[in-house]
Amino acid sequence: MYKHILLAADGSENAIRAAKEAIKIATCFDGMIEVVYVADFEKSKSDVLHSSSSEALELQRRKKIAPVEQLLREANVTYKVKILRGTPGPEIVRYANEQQVELVVIGSRGLNGLQEMVLGSVSHKVMKRVNCPALIVK
Amino acid sequence: MQSLKQQWFGNVRGDILSGIVVALALIPEAIAFSIIAGVDPMVGLYASFIIAVIIAFAGGRPGMISAATGAMALVIAPLVRDYGLQYLFAATILTGFIQILLGILKIAKLMKFIPNAVMLGFVNSLAILIFMAQVPHFIGISTMTYVFVALTLILVYTLPRFIKVIPAPLIAIVLLSVIAIYSGVELRTIGDLGTITQTLPTFIIPDVPFNLETLRIILPVSISLAIVGLLESLLTSQIVDDMTGTESNKNREARGQGIANVINGFFGGMAGCAMIGQSVINVKSGGRGRLSTLIAGLFLIFLIMVLGELVVKIPMPVLVGIMVMVSIGTFDWSSFKYLVKAPRTDAIVMLTTVVIVVWTHDLSKGVIAGVILSAVFFVVKISSVKIKQEGNRYFVSGQLFFASTDSFVDYFKYNEINRTKIQLDFSNCRIWDESGVGALVKVQELLREKGIDVDVAELDAPSKELVSKLQGI
Numbered sequence: 001m002y003k004h005i006l007l008a009a010d011g012s013e014n015a016i017r018a019a020k021e022a023i024k025i026a027t028c029f030d031g032m033i034e035v036v037y038v039a040d041f042e043k044s045k046s047d048v049l050h051s052s053s054s055e056a057l058e059l060q061r062r063k064k065i066a067p068v069e070q071l072l073r074e075a076n077v078t079y080k081v082k083i084l085r086g087t088p089g090p091e092i093v094r095y096a097n098e099q100q101v102e103l104v105v106i107g108s109r110g111l112n113g114l115q116e117m118v119l120g121s122v123s124h125k126v127m128k129r130v131n132c133p134a135l136i137v138k
Numbered sequence: 139m140q141s142l143k144q145q146w147f148g149n150v151r152g153d154i155l156s157g158i159v160v161a162l163a164l165i166p167e168a169i170a171f172s173i174i175a176g177v178d179p180m181v182g183l184y185a186s187f188i189i190a191v192i193i194a195f196a197g198g199r200p201g202m203i204s205a206a207t208g209a210m211a212l213v214i215a216p217l218v219r220d221y222g223l224q225y226l227f228a229a230t231i232l233t234g235f236i237q238i239l240l241g242i243l244k245i246a247k248l249m250k251f252i253p254n255a256v257m258l259g260f261v262n263s264l265a266i267l268i269f270m271a272q273v274p275h276f277i278g279i280s281t282m283t284y285v286f287v288a289l290t291l292i293l294v295y296t297l298p299r300f301i302k303v304i305p306a307p308l309i310a311i312v313l314l315s316v317i318a319i320y321s322g323v324e325l326r327t328i329g330d331l332g333t334i335t336q337t338l339p340t341f342i343i344p345d346v347p348f349n350l351e352t353l354r355i356i357l358p359v360s361i362s363l364a365i366v367g368l369l370e371s372l373l374t375s376q377i378v379d380d381m382t383g384t385e386s387n388k389n390r391e392a393r394g395q396g397i398a399n400v401i402n403g404f405f406g407g408m409a410g411c412a413m414i415g416q417s418v419i420n421v422k423s424g425g426r427g428r429l430s431t432l433i434a435g436l437f438l439i440f441l442i443m444v445l446g447e448l449v450v451k452i453p454m455p456v457l458v459g460i461m462v463m464v465s466i467g468t469f470d471w472s473s474f475k476y477l478v479k480a481p482r483t484d485a486i487v488m489l490t491t492v493v494i495v496v497w498t499h500d501l502s503k504g505v506i507a508g509v510i511l512s513a514v515f516f517v518v519k520i521s522s523v524k525i526k527q528e529g530n531r532y533f534v535s536g537q538l539f540f541a542s543t544d545s546f547v548d549y550f551k552y553n554e555i556n557r558t559k560i561q562l563d564f565s566n567c568r569i570w571d572e573s574g575v576g577a578l579v580k581v582q583e584l585l586r587e588k589g590i591d592v593d594v595a596e597l598d599a600p601s602k603e604l605v606s607k608l609q610g611i
Contacts, residue, residue: 039380041381041418041421041422044377044380044381044418045377045414045418045470046470046471046472047380048373048376048377048380049254049257049258049261049373049470050254050258050472050476051254052253052254053250054376054379054380057380083383085380085381085382085383087422
């Protein structure tokens with residue numbers, strides 16, 4: 001039974017595909033989806049410099065997950081949104097394990113291809129370290 | 139906001155570890171910034187120790203790291219060159235008092251009026267100046283100098299992928315110093331540029347004449363330092379706020395910076411402020427509370443007491459490599475995209491700020507110029523009123539005030555209107571002052587003279603109130 005599903009969202013196409021799969025599972029089990037977005041430590045300086053206020057920055061981050069939220073609303077799935085701060089991979093793992101979610105759904109590739117080449121993919125790291133099953137969506 | 143106890147002891151383990159990491163990362167920077175300022179490394183090291191310790195108690199943003207910084211060193215350099223060290227201490231103390239005063243006057247509110255374009259110009263020109271300050275230390279000295287700068291850069295960018303706990307610059311320093319010493323390569327060292335004394339700072343009264351002449355020399359520098367220090371500190375506190383998802387007391391931070399600089403000056407340190415790079419390192423290493431800042435300061439001075447004689451053996455090219463890394467990290471690389479995508483005027487403000495700073499070597503001058511320029515652009519932008527005609531309805535949009543009345547009046551003065559009755563729609567226009575009301579009255583009379591009947595429609599409540607109040611007189 002997957003009652004509590006964590007959906008990692010980063011504003012990318014893959015996250016939207018991941019959302020669609022998460023919805024399928026959630027509707028099967030009548031589960032709740034928790035949409036998690038990680039505000040990356042590395043981008044904090046640039047984000048602050050390019051936004052006019054902390055409220056504007058918060059809005060920009062909410063906007064990144066807006067397409068996913070819309071899908072969830074249309075599918076009539078119970079969901080909540082959580083914005084975390086840290087390094088995306090480890091932060092998602094920490095939160096998933098702490099909240100004891102039953103399934104993690106994550107897109108296979110985020111926004112930054114170059115970073116992934118150098119640092120390895122976030123989804124791979126998450127899959128290896130979470131205590132629950134993980135679904136990586138292509 | 140958290141309780142004071144929470145701010146100190148809410149994260150003891152994380153704070154101690156991150157404080158140690160920051161202390162290690164601070165040493166090369168404090169030395170390099172001393173060299174930029176043209177003072178002995180001890181001046182920057184003492185400053186970093188004292189500021190960090192005082193800010194731990196007096197600051198408004200727990201977890202933020204303050205010490206000797208590049209931005210302040212750049213402002214300090216000309217003063218030290220022309221008048222010497224004692225004037226620097228006096229200027230540092232005065233800077234502190236100005237910052238305390240600004241903090242009491244709630245300077246943080248004013249920060250909101252500094253546009254993004256100016257802040258981007260600030261960090262970018264800071265990065266450029268830090269880089270430029272390194273050039274004399276590696277161009278045209280020797281081939282080995284280039285080799286060691288390159289090796290340092292390779293190490294600091296590749297090591298973090300494998301070793302996450304110890305700061306990469308520190309590993310680079312230790313490794314390359316050992317290689318340089320045992321291979322006997324001819325390289326300039328920190329010892330060639332200054333001395334390290336293994337003593338704690340002591341209380342001093344700056345040895346300057348206490349007269350107006352001294353004040354004339356240090357006041358302009360102190361004002362610049364106060365502005366630059368507060369700007370970088372408040373920017374850094376916003377970044378730490380964002381990273382930790384918490385809030386901080388910006389005015390308390392401003393006062394704290396001031397208190398730290400006053401004490402710092404009396405103990406032979408150079409003026410400092412918060413550091414973006416080190417604060418990010420602190421938060422990433424798990425630091426959240428005041429304890430992390432205190433530990434950073436204490437551990438830094440402990441290391442200097444113990445390892446002082448080794449520090450002078452560090453080769454200059456390694457320090458230069460680390461500073462190149464710092465300048466690359468300080469630069470906002472998305473600014474290039476910003477130049478293309480942002481409104482023209484914002485791009486011009488950013489470039490102007492950078493050019494003026496690089497030209498004058500004074501960050502405060504660039505910031506002031508940038509703020510004035512963007513204020514001018516803002517007034518120009520909002521001081522044009524647009525009018526659109528649909529049938530006999532004229533839609534006015536914009537802000538009607540003393541600077542925009544001309545464009546409003548001129549439209550009706552110079553455009554042929556072949557109607558006997560028109561309506562002015564004010565639903566997208568607000569009247570702000572006497573000049574605005576005057577312009578409206580003038581237009582009404584102008585049209586009446588031409589035999590056109592005018593009806594003013596859709597005035598919003600504040601505008602209506604203003605019109606009836608002023609016309610009633």
